[in-house]
Amino acid sequence: MKDTPKSSLEIEDKLFPSKITLQIKGKLLFLKDPCVMGILNITPDSFYAKSRVNQNESQILDKAEKMIQEGAEILDIGGYSSRPGAINISTEEEIQRVIPSVNSIKQRFPDTLLSIDTFRHEVAKAAADVGADIINDISGGELDQKMIPTVGKLKIPYICMHMRGNPETMQAKTEYNNIEKEVLLFFSEKIKQCQEAGIHDIILDPGFGFAKTIEQNYRIIKNLSYFKSIKSPILAGVSRKSMIYKTLEITPEEALNGTTALNMAALINGAKILRVHDVKEAKETIRLYKNIYP
DSSP, rough: OOOOOSEEEEEETSSSSSSSSSEETTTEEESSSOEEEEEEOOOSSOOGGGGBOOOOOOHHHHHHHHHHHHOOOOOEEEESSSTTOOOOOOHHHHHHHHHHHHHHHHOTTTEEEEEEEEEOOHHHHHHHTOOEEEEEEEEEEEEEEEHHHHHHHTTTTEEEESSSOOOOTTGOOOOSSSHHHHHHHHHHHHHHHHHTTTOOOOEEEEOTTTOHHHHHHHHHTTTGGGGGGOOOOOOOOOOOOHHHHHHOOGGGGOOOOHHHHHHHHHHHOOEEEESSHHHHHHHHHHHHHHOOOO
8 A cells, every 4th residue: 555645844842842943823843854845836937847837727726736645745836937038027927926826725725835936025925915834035135125024024934045146147156265155154144134034934045056057056965964054944946957957968857867866965965845846756755865864
């Protein structure tokens, strides 16, 4: 008989706190095991075509249901493509893409955690107002100075990603003296800023592919445990990215095997959340990882 996967996000007894916890809307949740964040792009131009859904409620719900059934603990909803060369859209259009999706998914799957992939504070607030649980900011507050204060007022977890510049300029900003130390310094400063704003649950994303060369991406994944010194959960988002398909000389559509390999490396080196397009395969990777490192 096939095993039924158990959720790795569980309500914890407050008398015995875990080392890695998240406060989400009055519930104390802890990452007993690594968990999976499924990517749901409400965009026409994200780099991996199969991750895109249009603004059709039925299509959005079908994709959300598939990822939830495969074991995703979190769904990450994005209405703005951050790949280089993507179309820049207005805040209003991003809200129009994201908010109906949050509404629909929360009504159908109220217990599923929803993360909003945005660097704009207006989108973050609008999404939180209709049920979003986490804000995922690719810029760590650098592209919108009101983002961190806004999330502080919302009292929800914040995913702080490292990036330099913006999606148009980031690949011209890859000069580092020591990339691990500079990213760690960025996180240390951002954590202080977040805490001063009232954010106490911070997830760190080193930003694979953002202001980093392919070689730097691999160096970070090899040394991911370096960032565990901050004692915040680490998110790894390598799914089907160019660090895989350019290295293997394939396409994003062919990059699932490479994604699985790097997800295992990320887990071994301390990742607690895998942000992926392919939930089933990521959950299987975690199950195998747990058999090696119970």
